[in-house]
Amino acid sequence: MAFAGRWETETQEGYDEFCKLIGIPDNVIEKGRDYKLITEVTQEGDDFSWTQIYPTDARVTNNFTLGKECDMQTIGGKKFKATVNMEGGKLIMCSHNYHKVCEISGGKLIETLTCGSVVLKRTSKKI
Structure with a gap:
């Protein structure tokens, strides 16, 4: 339940x-560069709802159950299948060319997204 709550971006690298x-x-990209992305996470057992609110109030919500393949969507509208697992307190999502690790460290939500050799690291504070 550590992920549950509302988070606001503090820093982004890449x-x-x-x-x-x-x-x-x-x-x-220009609009979103300095935007304080809001991430809302709810959890009931192994079921999660992960919503990200972008500039112009665009929203992307992905619902998933740990260990089960599900349909996901990016802010760019691309749909893909992925499985999310919990390993060592981290949420790890893998698809064919996309990898995301979410963890709570020092009271912050740390999201590390990797696509090929490109990495985006986003740190958010709880609000």
Whole structure:
């Protein structure tokens, strides 16, 4: 239940390169660069709802159950299948070319997203 709550971005590393790689248009990248992304997470047992609220109030919600393949979507609208597992207190999501690790460290939500050799690291505080 450590992930549950509402989180606001504090820092991002590798944002521009990652967004370009996954097909986000330059004008959206520009708007989002300094935007304080809001992430809302709810959890009931192994069931999660993970919503990210972007500039212009665009929202992407992904619902998943630990250990079960599910349909996911990126902010760019791309749909893919993935499985999320809990390992050592970390949420680990893998698809064919995308890897995401979420953890709570020092009271912060740390999201590390990897696509090929490009990495985006986002740190958020609980609000």
